[in-house]
Amino acid sequence: MGIASLLLGQNMGKRYPLLVLTILVILMLIHSSILKQTINVKSSTTEALLYVYPAEESAGVGDTFLIDINVENVSDLYGFEFKLSYDTGVLDALNITEGPFLKSGGPTFKAKMEINETTGTIYVAITLYEVEQGVNGSGTLVTIKFKAASSGKSLLHLYDTILGNSLGEPIPHTTKDGTVYIKVAEAEKGGCNAQKRTLK
Numbered sequence: 617m618g619i620a621s622l623l624l625g626q627n628m629g630k631r632y633p634l635l636v637l638t639i640l641v642i643l644m645l646i647h648s649s650i651l652k653q654t655i656n657v658k659s660s661t662t663e664a665l666l667y668v669y670p671a672e673e674s675a676g677v678g679d680t681f682l683i684d685i686n687v688e689n690v691s692d693l694y695g696f697e698f699k700l701s702y703d704t705g706v707l708d709a710l711n712i713t714e715g716p717f718l719k720s721g722g723p724t725f726k727a728k729m730e731i732n733e734t735t736g737t738i739y740v741a742i743t744l745y746e747v748e749q750g751v752n753g754s755g756t757l758v759t760i761k762f763k764a765a766s767s768g769k770s771l772l773h774l775y776d777t778i779l780g781n782s783l784g785e786p787i788p789h790t791t792k793d794g795t796v797y798i799k800v801a802e803a804e805k806g807g808c809n810a811q812k813r814t815l816k
Contacts, residue, residue: 666791670683683794685698685715685774687779690752692751695743699740701771703771706796712740714742717754724744748782762796770795
C-alpha cells in the first residue's frame with residue numbers, strides 16, 4: 617500500500633484528520649526543499665568560461681586596439697593564470713592592464729604581467745590577498761593593447777589556463793579563443809596603385 621493510501625485511508629482520515637493534514641504539509645515542504653537543492657546543485661555545476669573578447673576584431677595596419685580576457689559564470693575566483701599566443705608577424709603587443717573584476721574583491725598581487733615579442737606569448741598571473749573569499753559572476757580580468765604591424769590574420773590562443781578558488785582548488789572551466797584580421801590601410805592601397813600606374 618502506498619504512502620498516499622495510508623495517509624488518506626478512510627479510517628485514518630476520520631480518526632486523525634489533523635495528523636493527516638500535518639503529515640501532508642511536512643511532505644510537501646520536504647519535497648520543495650529537495651527540489652530547491654537539486655536546482656542549486658545543477659546551477660553550481662555550470663562550468664566557468666575564460667574567453668577572448670571580442671571573438672573577432674578587425675583593424676588596419678598601424679592601428680592600435682584593445683582585447684579583453686574575460687571570465688563568465690565563475691564562483692569564488694581567488695586567482696587566475698593564463699598564456700595567450702599571437703602572431704608577431706601581424707601584431708605587436710604593447711601593454712597589459714588589469715581589469716576591474718578580480719580586484720573588486722580586494723587587493724591583488726600581479727605575479728606575472730609579461731609580454732614576449734620574440735615568441736609571441738603573453739603570460740599573466742594575478743591573485744587576491746588579505747581577503748577570505750573570491751569573487752563571483754562575470755567580468756574583465758585583463759585588457760591587452762595591440763598594434764597592427766602588417767596585414768594578415770592572427771589567432772589569439774588561450775592555453776595553460778588556471779582559475780583558482782579561495783581554498784586553493786582549481787575551478788573547472790572552458791576557454792574560447794579569438795581572431796584578429798588586419799587589413800592594408802586605404803592610404804597604403806592608394807599609394808600602391810599610384811606606384812603601379814607610374815611604373816606602367
